[in-house]
Amino acid sequence: MGYPVDHPLLITVPSVVNELKSSEASMRFDIAREDGARVEMPQPYMVDEVISVAKQTRDIDELSVTDIDILAKALEYKDDSTLLTDDYAVQNVAVMLGIDVKPVVQKKIRDILVWEKQCVGCRKRFDEGDVCPICGSALKKRRKRKVVFV
Numbered sequence: 001m002g003y004p005v006d007h008p009l010l011i012t013v014p015s016v017v018n019e020l021k022s023s024e025a026s027m028r029f030d031i032a033r034e035d036g037a038r039v040e041m042p043q044p045y046m047v048d049e050v051i052s053v054a055k056q057t058r059d060i061d062e063l064s065v066t067d068i069d070i071l072a073k074a075l076e077y078k079d080d081s082t083l084l085t086d087d088y089a090v091q092n093v094a095v096m097l098g099i100d101v102k103p104v105v106q107k108k109i110r111d112i113l114v115w116e117k118q119c120v121g122c123r124k125r126f127d128e129g130d131v132c133p134i135c136g137s138a139l140k141k142r143r144k145r146k147v148v149f150v
């Protein structure tokens with residue numbers, strides 16, 4: 001939202017429409033819809049592919065059902081569309097899926113973020129797992145690669 005409503009063609013998913021909270025955002029969307037914006041259900045097999053990639057990048061915990069629906073829809077149109085999002089996890093998974101991403105407000109991330117786990121007890125780092133194999137404390141997710149802005 002906040003993007004020009006004369007954007008070539010705006011496509012979104014039903015869960016986004018349900019999430020529009022502010023009356024301004026909702027009004028902008030109504031105008032966009034009169035301008036030819038479409039609301040489409042995502043394809044189930046596209047949803048499956050998004051979930052599988054999000055698990056690989058370990059972004060799955062950060063994604064809402066709406067995020068996954070949007071990614072699935074963007075994947076369907078990936079050859080000639082741009083996904084507008086300011087959500088880092090959504091951007092990250094989109095880049096992995098080969099979807100062109102543009103931020104609405106923030107700057108775009110250039111690097112793929114890779115997550116790792118760090119022990120809350122001994123601070124040792126691991127690729128995965130929930131419990132530290134050394135001291136038995138819980139492992140917490142953290143960013144492994146630094147975010148680079150363009």
Ligand SMILES: [Zn+2]
Nearest residue numbers: 119122132135
């Ligand atoms: Zn530990």
